[in-house]
Amino acid sequence: MTLNDTSYNSELGARRSRATVASGYVLITPVRNEEKTIGTTIRSVIRQTLPPKEWVIVSDASTDRTDDIVTEYASKAPFIRLLRLPQRHGHSFSSVVYATEAGINAIETDHYEFIGLLDGDVAFEETYYEALLQRFAGDPQLGLAGGLVIDCIDGKKQRAVQSLRDVAGAVQFFRRECFEAIGKLLPIPEGGWDAITCVRARMSGFNTRTFQELEIQHLKPRNVAAGNILKRTWQLGIREYAVGNHPLFELAKCFYRCVEYPYVINGFLRLGGYVWCHLMRRKRLLPTETIQFIHSEQLGRLFRWPVGKITTRKLSLP
Numbered sequence: 001m002t003l004n005d006t007s008y009n010s011e012l013g014a015r016r017s018r019a020t021v022a023s024g025y026v027l028i029t030p031v032r033n034e035e036k037t038i039g040t041t042i043r044s045v046i047r048q049t050l051p052p053k054e055w056v057i058v059s060d061a062s063t064d065r066t067d068d069i070v071t072e073y074a075s076k077a078p079f080i081r082l083l084r085l086p087q088r089h090g091h092s093f094s095s096v097v098y099a100t101e102a103g104i105n106a107i108e109t110d111h112y113e114f115i116g117l118l119d120g121d122v123a124f125e126e127t128y129y130e131a132l133l134q135r136f137a138g139d140p141q142l143g144l145a146g147g148l149v150i151d152c153i154d155g156k157k158q159r160a161v162q163s164l165r166d167v168a169g170a171v172q173f174f175r176r177e178c179f180e181a182i183g184k185l186l187p188i189p190e191g192g193w194d195a196i197t198c199v200r201a202r203m204s205g206f207n208t209r210t211f212q213e214l215e216i217q218h219l220k221p222r223n224v225a226a227g228n229i230l231k232r233t234w235q236l237g238i239r240e241y242a243v244g245n246h247p248l249f250e251l252a253k254c255f256y257r258c259v260e261y262p263y264v265i266n267g268f269l270r271l272g273g274y275v276w277c278h279l280m281r282r283k284r285l286l287p288t289e290t291i292q293f294i295h296s297e298q299l300g301r302l303f304r305w306p307v308g309k310i311t312t313r314k315l316s317l318p
Contacts, residue, residue: 023133025114025173026107027055030099032088035065037121037219042073042080044123050130053112055080057120058103060095061088066120081106093239094187096169101185115179119170122149123217131214132173143178143206144198146171147214153221161260163301164210165202169194171216178206188285190235192243196286203293233266237273242284244291249298250274 027045031038038057045055057070059082067084074080083106085099100117107115114133128147136142146167151158162168172194174182181204186196198208240250250271258267284291 023113023136024053024109024111025116025129025133026109026112027052027116027118028100028103028107029055029057029118029120030060030096030103031057031062031066031070031120032060032095032099033062033064033066034120035062035069038066039069039073040123040219041118041120042070042077044126044128045118046073046077046080047126048129049127050133052079052116052129054107054109056103056106057082058099058106059084060099061085081108092189093191094189094193097185097187097193113176114173115176116173117169117171119218121219122170123219124215128214128216129173132211135209135211136175139207141205141207142209143175143181143204144172144201144208146173146210147216148210148212149216149218151218151221157217161257162210164212165208166195166198167208167210168216169197170218172197174201175206178204181206186285188239188242190239190242192239195243196290199290199294199297202297203290229262230265230269233262233269234273237270237275238277239273240270241274241277241282244284244286244294245274246295246298247278249295249302252302 029041034041045051057074057080059067059070061084067082070080070082074082083103085102088095104115114136116129124147132145132147135145144167149160149168149170151160167173178201182197182200186193186200188196201208237254240253245253254267254271254274256267257270258264260266286294
């Protein structure tokens with residue numbers, strides 16, 4: 001798909017003039033061989049009623065046509081920039097964090113109040129970002145938010161089970177003050193950096209929220225790099241250990257997950273991955289105060305205890 005310069009620039013100007021939300025935002029998108037989906041994501045962004053001031057798409061040494069597709073759109077949409085990393089940052093789940101940090105460091109725009117992280121395999125309505133910014137305007141303590149990510153596989157929609165207090169990494173959108181209070185994203189090899197980011201935002205005194213009325217279509221299965229569905233489920237148990245889940249909370253969670261496909265096995269495989277890490281005394285990379293806060297929140301959800309607040313504007317890094 002190509003864009004006509006005159007019609008695109010005219011429509012872009014009209015959209016900016018119609019926008020009622022004054023706050024500007026920037027986007028960061030880490031990608032690796034996303035030629036099948038990146039065009040759809042780009043079209044979703046350029047159609048926004050409130051486009052970003054700048055969008056840095058970071059290619060983590062892609063070897064397919066991803067870079068060519070991004071370059072084509074960037075030649076027509078002035079807010080898009082391609083940043084190509086010549087060498088991939090490893091093969092673990094932490095590579096997305098390194099690519100994201102590279103994009104953040106490459107932002108050239110000075111005046112913006114929000115920063116969004118966006119995967120290169122999603123699609124959404126043209127009013128998505130304007131609607132999201134309106135929700136931030138209605139809650140001064142809202143620091144991190146996003147829409148509800150729904151997997152679209154073979155024409156069928158599959159909603160992942162999640163707490164609405166957490167925001168999927170594919171669409172995390174921050175008030176700049178919140179993002180700066182959190183500090184750098186934590187690269188966790190097992191994955192789960194997005195869940196920890198939500199925790200650290202709440203530790204800093206901000207609200208976090210997924211707005212389920214704002215639907216995001218995820219265009220491929222999650223965590224496909226981890227292998228087939230059985231391997232992915234086992235890996236999720238390892239991830240849940242790595243991000244500090246309390247044993248009682250994990251047991252309850254795995255019991256609940258038995259009703260998800262692959263039925264019964266789902267819960268047992270997750271629990272197996274978690275217990276294996278515990279028996280191996282696998283080291284967690286999270287700071288002690290972060291794990292304590294996670295346990296406080298999780299036990300509060302299990303037993304409806306009041307959650308003690310741990311508020312600090314400067315969070316320690318491991």
